[in-house]
Amino acid sequence: MATSKAYRTILEQAAKEVSNLQVLPVKPKSRRMTEFFRKENVAELVEKVSLVLNNTELTLQGER
Numbered sequence: 604m605a606t607s608k609a610y611r612t613i614l615e616q617a618a619k620e621v622s623n624l625q626v627l628p629v630k631p632k633s634r635r636m637t638e639f640f641r642k643e644n645v646a647e648l649v650e651k652v653s654l655v656l657n658n659t660e661l662t663l664q665g666e667r
Contacts, residue, residue, distance in 0.1 A: 608634040627651060 611626060611634055618624040628644040638644055 607636045607638075625651070 611631075614624070614626045618626050628638060628641075628647050631638040631644065632641070
């Protein structure tokens with residue numbers, strides 16, 4: 604799907620300027636919408652979100 608490729612291209616350009624922005628999946632097999640639903644890519648997303656949430660929770664606990 605061309606739209607997914609265009610979005611990813613723009614997000615990758617933005618990620619070069621914003622240090623804490625990461626485009627997932629990091630290494631997709633292709634630049635198609637179906638990549639969002641591939642099992643290993645969903646697992647990558649879950650892992651990254653879990654890390655961010657855990658780090659945020661630890662930071663908040665440290666502020667108490």
